Amino acid sequence: LAKTTQPISMDSYEGQEVNITCSHNNIATNDYITWYQQFPSQGPRFIIQGYKTKVTNEVASLFIPADRKSSTLSLPRVSLSDTAVYYCLVGPTGNTPLVFGKGTRLSVIA
Amino acid sequence: DTAVSQTPKYLVTQMGNDKSIKCEQNLGHDTMYWYKQDSKKFLKIMFSYNNKELIINETVPNRFSPKSPDKAHLNLHINSLELGDSAVYFCASSQDRWNRAGEAFFGQGTRLTVV
Numbered sequence: 001l002a003k004t005t006q007p008i009s010m011d012s013y014e015g016q017e018v019n020i021t022c023s024h025n026n027i028a029t030n031d032y033i034t035w036y037q038q039f040p041s042q043g044p045r046f047i048i049q050g051y052k053t054k055v056t057n058e059v060a061s062l063f064i065p066a067d068r069k070s071s072t073l074s075l076p077r078v079s080l081s082d083t084a085v086y087y088c089l090v091g092p093t094g095n096t097p098l099v100f101g102k103g104t105r106l107s108v109i110a
Numbered sequence: 111d112t113a114v115s116q117t118p119k120y121l122v123t124q125m126g127n128d129k130s131i132k133c134e135q136n137l138g139h140d141t142m143y144w145y146k147q148d149s150k151k152f153l154k155i156m157f158s159y160n161n162k163e164l165i166i167n168e169t170v171p172n173r174f175s176p177k178s179p180d181k182a183h184l185n186l187h188i189n190s191l192e193l194g195d196s197a198v199y200f201c202a203s204s205q206d207r208w209n210r211a212g213e214a215f216f217g218q219g220t221r222l223t224v225v
Contacts, residue, residue: 034213041112043200043216044153085151098214100145100153 009105018075020104022058025069029047033064033071034098037086040070044100048073075106083108113137116201118218123191124225130194131186131220133201141165143214144176145200153200159184169193198222 005023012018024033027085032051048055050062050071061074075082085103114135122127135142144156156189159177164176173189184201190200196223204214 041219043202043219044214045216046213049213087153099155104154 003052004053004085004090004101006088006104008102009107011017011107011109012078013109014079015077018078018082018106018110019110020073020075020086020088020106021070022036022073023070024088024090027068033062033068034089035062035073035087036084036100038103040084045078047072047086078106078108080108084108112193112203113215114203114217115133116199116220118220119218120221121223122223125191125193127191128187128189129191129222130223131185131199131201133184133217134200135182135215137203137205137215138182139173139203139205139215140181141145141203141204142147142178142181144184145202145216147219149197155203156199157184157186184190190221191222193224196222196224 015101022033032049034049035047037046048057048060048062050064052064053063054070060062063072073086083106087100087103089098092096117132121129141158141160143158145153146156147153154217155168156170160179161179163183175185175187188195197217199218200219202214
């Protein structure tokens with residue numbers, strides 16, 4: 001399974017754009033990149049998924065370079081409610097479910 | 111309507127007891143999972159069922175036994191509870207076996223505390 005590396009924590013002020021980068025050097029051809037968000041005392045929630053280039057939805061954008069060895073989750077104009085842990089996942093392969101790493105703890109400050 | 115619901119939300123019990131956690135999804139998904147999140151916040155897959163059939167069984171003590179009466183339900187029974195079983199247990203479901211869509215829906219979790 002492709003291993004992912006992302007910063008343990010990040011701080012940001014309200015209204016700023018936040019970019020969280022994830023490294024996945026061993027990503028396989030069939031792997032997708034998926035990001036989840038987890039608030040305290042809640043289950044993870046799907047944010048966005050992509051394979052290459054750029055994907056955008058109402059919550060975030062996902063930038064994936066041509067070599068796909070990394071990806072960047074971009075959260076526009078964060079608010080206090082965006083304080084959460086963000087997980088980058090790569091896969092799946094066959095029956096193996098997505099593996100959650102340590103995630104990035106984002107703290108948004110007023 | 112809650113997509114994936116777990117009961118109970120909190121569970122405090124003594125060592126040695128047997129307890130069950132129930133999970134139901136109303137999304138019509140074929141695959142359901144149990145994850146364990148420990149005190150260090152690592153989320154680890156425990157089991158996965160597809161159409162009531164066990165497809166993934168990670169290294170989990172035999173004291174943990176999942177049961178899927180139908181594809182909308184996946185319950186987790188734990189025998190002889192130990193202190194180390196204290197964690198938050200999440201149920202999740204997805205349309206297929208973590209297919210390319212990749213989107214899984216998680217329940218709110220059951221915080222199990224063994225004393």
